[in-house]
Amino acid sequence: MSINIAINSRQIGSDLISTISGRELHAELGVGKDFTSWAKAQIKRGRFVENRDFVKLTQKGELSTTGQIQSEYHFTLEAGKHIGMMSGTDRGFEVREYFLECERRAKAATLPAVKDPRTAALIEALVRQDAIEQEQTRQATELARLQENVAVIEARTQPENKHFTVLGYSNLIGRPVDARTAANLGRKCAALSREKGLVIGDVRDPRFGTVHSYHESILQEVLAPATMN
Template sequence: MTINIAINSRQMGSDLISTISGRELHAELGVGKDFTNWAKAQIKRGRFVENRDFVKLAQKGELSATGQTLIEYHFTLEAGKHIGMMSGTDRGFEVREYFLECERRAKGAAVPAVRDPRTAALIDALVRQDALEQEQARQATELARLQENVAVIEARTQPENRHFTVLGYSNLIGRPVDARAAANLGRKCAALSREKGLLIGDVRDSRFGTVHSYHESVLQEVLTPTTIN
């Protein structure tokens, strides 16, 4: 299968994309219709989007048969495959296979070997450092997400009865405590709640499972500056 369609790189938005000349594709498919009308028809038929599936380039100093500035269309390989399929001809399928082969070769291109051991070691170290930084960035993102979830859990309240967890309420009033102190304070809150006949609620916490929540009046009484260490 001999197909003469060059693969080039062109800017589409902020990306550098592999493209093919619409005029070369037009010639390979053996289309009888004039190029410009054919290109516009393919764009409409394939619902292609400019600067995503194709680009238009005005050829300065070149005029069409009607005296207008000549416009060239350059399509992405994906759009080229669609055009080949839409043609419904044997040649169209050959063109599609050609583009698929171009993609396979590009993905399977071998990385040149580095002969100098010091250079190879440096490249390996840089690759490892890049991978480490990417993993650290991923972990930081995940930690931020977890902290956000924790903040939601700790500040969780039941508006109808003003219930909070110990950790949530201590953070809310600006006197945060650690898990051990929260457990001790929780026992006091539970005892006081039973004494006053107030409901002890349950809140699902991803860190500790199910934790109790207490009425705000109980928390106010227990979480005084003298009891928080």
């Protein structure tokens, strides 16, 4: 199945960036939800920043079916790849691959003609390395988002006895910490739990194996001053 999404150049901030129409992407993904609601949901879900990952344009004189002023969203190619991936569908994967191919072709078109085969091979290797690094950055960003989601879920694994992991509880109260900080706070929670004679629980974490969970009162006492600094 072919993909019909035009790549355009649009001014975002001080740079001229390749962008795609949100409406065309919405149509290609076959989304049932209305465009505006879908676009806002993708922006929130992908944590996209206006005038960096997308631009919002108001269509003067045009009204939606509800009588509201109609807006258009144009996403960068990078944001478009994220949206395709987040859709979790085969079509989303095809759209993402399409954007990657567009980027590869654009890079190839800007490369100068090189006659020396060794130099040409070096340039090709550098281009491939750049693509690998970009993919690794994308994967690292997505992994961080997944870790946050897991941390929030794990925070609710033992709600009946008010036990939570450090990562889970910090996300639950809206004050997330990194893994190293969580480990340091965990040692303090463990010491305080033993001092007060409170049970230290265990939770299976897909990232770190078995990790400890602590009573909510312990977490409140340890995390409050740490996260307020």
